[in-house]
Amino acid sequence: MSPTTHPSTRFLEPLIHLIGQISFQNKLRLTAAVFGLPLLAAAGAILYELNSKLDALEQEHAAIQVQLPTLSLLAAASQLAATRSGQESGVTGIDQLASRDAVRATGWLKDARSALTSLGGNIADSSLSRGLVEASEQGKLIETGSSDALAEWVAATATRLDELNESAGLLNDGDAQTSRLLDVLTIHLSGLMRTTATAARIGTETLVKQSLRGSRRNDLTLARGDYNALVTYSLENLRKVGQAHPPFAERLEATGGTLNTAYLSVQEMITTKMIDTMDFDLAPQRYLEITGKAFDDTLVAAKTVSETVDTLMASRLSSLYWQRNLVIVAMLAVGGLVLVAFLSAYISIMRGLHGLAAAVKTMADGDLGARINVTTRDELGTVGKQFNEMAARLAERTVQLREKTHEIEAMLANMPQGIFTITPSGQIHEEYSAYLETIFATGHIAGRDAMNFLFEFTDTAANDRDQVSASVSSCLGEDRMNFDFNEHLLLREIRRTLPDAAPQYLELAWSVICDDEDHVERVMVCVRDVTILRQIEAEAQQQRRELAIIGEILAVKQEKFHEFVASSRNFLEDNGILLRSAVAATPVLVKQLFRNMHTVKGNSRTYGLTQLTHRVHEAEQSYEVLRQDETANFDAELLLNQLAEVSSCLEEYAHINETKLGRRGPGRRGSAEKYLMVERDQIGQLLAECDRARGRAEQAPEALRVVSDALRLLGTERVDDMLSGVLDSLPSLAAELGKPAPQIVIEAKGIHVRNQMTDLLRNAFMHLYRNSLDHGLELPAERLAQGKPAAGCVLLRVTVESGRALFKLSDDGRGLALAYIRRKAVDKGLVADAGELDDAATAQLIFASGFSTAAAVTEVSGRGVGMDAVRDFIERESGSLHIEFTDQRVGSDYRAFETVISLPAHVVVTSTATEAAGPALATPVLTRAA
Known part of the structure; x- marks a missing residue:
């Protein structure tokens, strides 16, 4: 490297030349030894560090002043929300508690506002300050707001307090003991209050409803466990601080004792009155008083911890101020001595560095061929050689990186699947697969809000969309564990419908991209169009x-x-x-x-x-x-x-x-009102009978009777054929009721039913057989205990008497439950005094609309519509339906009976062949196992 000489530094050239002959390492050693440059640099670093610590500690100290009034506000508002929940559920006697909680919440709201306003700076400009000081609806919310609104506001305020604590550094204090106390104040006590708020609301609702199931039971169980964990952590931290600071030991030990007993009553009530025993033998008012006492004890502990933290921080601030002043004095003392000596060393060093900087700038401009001309043998020369080697390797690796980038771009451009990533700002990263544009039919993707892009034109419920958004937001920038905990909330499939287009089904796969510390940098979403697959499945x-x-x-x-x-x-x-x-x-x-x-x-x-x-x-x-x-x-x-x-x-x-199936028309039979269908063989038999009687006077009466009887039976149906569908369904019905299939006996004596009446009787007996099986026949164990066979018997007798066709249905069950019918009639308000009803009047009650002897409503029975409907059907056809007792046990709780349907005799036809044959040739009784 060629040195250059500036006119203003010529008088230093001898010294510069001398220093230039020394190695770079020795130059630094000489400068440090003679001029104390390392000391000056260290002093500056120490001063900067001290100022940073002072600023951070002052901000922490200011944030501490906000904790107690804000926690007190949250406690009062949480207790008020639980009390309001009780009022909304109809709990009486807690109005005074609600008024007291409202007054306390209003007072603490004013105190919190005052504390935030007086501190100024970042604290006054925080989201907590804006939420409490600038908003104007909190007072009205406290006075008249619903429990849900209060709970939502409490959760929002607690979140703002957490944000303030995090921004002020309370969650990451440098001093171990102070950090332990801050954990107790900002995490453990705050967590205990949130847990108590949850326990207060759910516990009050549980005691009011006298029921604890599903999510509410899980939440109370978790709350009970959270109490133990949070109190244990708090006691451990208070104990360690007391050991490190003996003057505070007694006070902190007393505070730990308060916390250790504050939640015992709440846990005991949750355990003994709700979760374990579920007897709910506790007044909601008393439960609210217990949770209120827990809040008060927590605030007492919070006050003690806050004051202790304030004392420790004040001591640390004083020490830091003294250290900073000492460093300033030292810096001023040596600064003048260092300046002149440093200039000479600086010029020698900078000449070599200028050449290095020029080469770096050339490389930064894109020319990876830049190299340093090395002319010295000192450390700077060595650095120049190393730089040249590094530049050569960098050029080689740049070529390799360009090839890798091209491969990734090609893969994204040709992959038949939509892939994009979500940045911490919630937007779509500019790098995404080309097929994503095909799936979503748009090229405007990069930089868009990910949730709006993904769920636009879909029928996804707002709650599901909010869950996905919250889950993604909660894991970005956080530990991967947050994603694992919330992954089940991410939707796996959505349906998207563009205007004038068919529905589109998209399958979603979610994963995360993490840094070296396993913190989530971006969320990756893979989208697959499965519309055709879903159509095939449909x-x-x-x-x-x-x-x-x-x-x-x-x-x-x-x-x-x-x-x-x-x-x-x-x-x-x-x-x-x-x-x-x-x-x-x-x-x-x-x-x-x-x-x-x-x-x-x-x-x-x-x-x-x-x-x-x-x-x-x-x-x-x-x-x-x-x-x-x-x-x-x-x-x-x-x-x-x-x-x-x-x-x-x-x-x-x-x-x-x-x-x-090609089964058009009524099949072998149709409505006799419109047509008659007669089998060809039957007509042939009738003609053959006529032929046999032709010319034989003695056989003519018998032939006439046979033909007449056959013609009279056209358009009719045997009773068992008419009821075959009903009877065929009884075995499956009995299985549903836990009973064996009953024995079915039909005594019809050659009686046939005209087709015009088969629908009516089929509908009627559908109700009657089901009622007999459900209400009449006992369960197998009960029947066996009474000496009866396990399977019951249902008997239908059909006769014609005095111009009426009678259908009498009975079973061998316990009989009609008269005592139960009387009690239920009184309960339903049908009669005032059951003692005034005789057995016949009591039996008539089963025909009342809505009356049923079933203990519960099922698909089999219990609506109270069956007997009422049957009687209405029968009466429409000039018939009647009534109950006849078949025993002499007047006044008994149960009496044997038969249900009698009476219709005009013309609805049935009796085979004359059967009548003429007499008892010996009578139609046999039909017996079948249903």
């Missing part, structure tokens, strides 16, 4: 649904299914007419709507049409609400929409039956 699901429906339909005979569809259409059409003409929900209207829908559900369940049964049950629920609460809102449009969904599901079954 089509497969629809096919599975159709196959399930086909299986259900095939399990029903063609004519039975046709009759079910026709009957259900009539019921649904009736409901549609009722809803379109209704202006209000009258009891008669709701009763008829519910009765029709309940019958459709019973029939669909009888035939095992599960898809339709579920849809009908959902619609039935809406009618149930109106039936139970006369003040409920009557939304005819909503009910019509639900009715349309049921009709659509029914028509889906009918469409599949006709188009997929």
